[in-house]
Amino acid sequence: MKKPVVIIPCSGIGKAYGTICREAVYEVVERRRPDKARTLCLGLLTKGDEEAIDLLKESPCISVDGCAKKCSYKNIERMAEKTSIPFTIMDLFRKHRDLNPNDLDLGTVLHLGEGGKYLVHLLADEICHVMDRMGDKDE
Ligand code: SF4
Numbered sequence: 741m742k743k744p745v746v747i748i749p750c751s752g753i754g755k756a757y758g759t760i761c762r763e764a765v766y767e768v769v770e771r772r773r774p775d776k777a778r779t780l781c782l783g784l785l786t787k788g789d790e791e792a793i794d795l796l797k798e799s800p801c802i803s804v805d806g807c808a809k810k811c812s813y814k815n816i817e818r819m820a821e822k823t824s825i826p827f828t829i830m831d832l833f834r835k836h837r838d839l840n841p842n843d844l845d846l847g848t849v850l851h852l853g854e855g856g857k858y859l860v861h862l863l864a865d866e867i868c869h870v871m872d873r874m875g876d877k878d879e
Contacts, residue, residue: 744778745871746795747802750812750826751782756846756856757806757829760860763852764863765804772868776875785819800874802827802867827871832863850855 749765752758769777784792796816799823803812808830816824833839844855854859 741873742776742875743799744764745773745802745874746775747777747779747804747867748782748785748812748816749779749804750806750810751843752806754849755806756849756852759802759849759852760856760859760863761806762847763860764867766794767860767864768867768871772864773871776871783811785815788797788819793820796804797822801825802870804863804867805829825874827867827870829859829863832859836862 747765747768749761750758752761765779769779779794780792780876785796797820801816801820801822803810803816803824804827805812806829808828810826810828812826813826816822833841844859845853846856846859847853
């Protein structure tokens with residue numbers, strides 16, 4: 741059976757964008773593509789956990805980052821020595837020009853507002869779209 745895609749959100753503590761990334765990943769791995777995707781704690785990777793690194797080396801990977809520092813993308817590259825398919829909140833805004841972050845009710849780290857929930861939905865859509873295209877290529 742084909743290996744599930746490993747999707748790693750950044751840890752994003754203290755920012756609603758971090759929560760949006762994590763929630764979008766949960767949406768994909770728990771609700772939309774539970775048989776095709778799994779997630780992994782970024783902290784395990786940064787501390788050099790061998791099991792986590794091995795899993796990443798042998799699986800397709802997606803990184804989801806809340807800001808330009810791209811912690812998930814860079815740590816996957818550094819620790820597993822591979823390139824992940826990158827998603828960032830900024831790319832989402834670049835793609836959806838009608839969305840203005842200043843006009844959205846993002847909410848807080850603990851409780852996303854309607855705008856934050858909408859971004860979770862959009863980000864999960866984008867991730868699923870790319871995953872489905874990856875599946876098509878393998879067939
Ligand atoms: S990418 Fe940005 S928001 Fe995410 S963990 Fe790194 S610094 Fe925080």
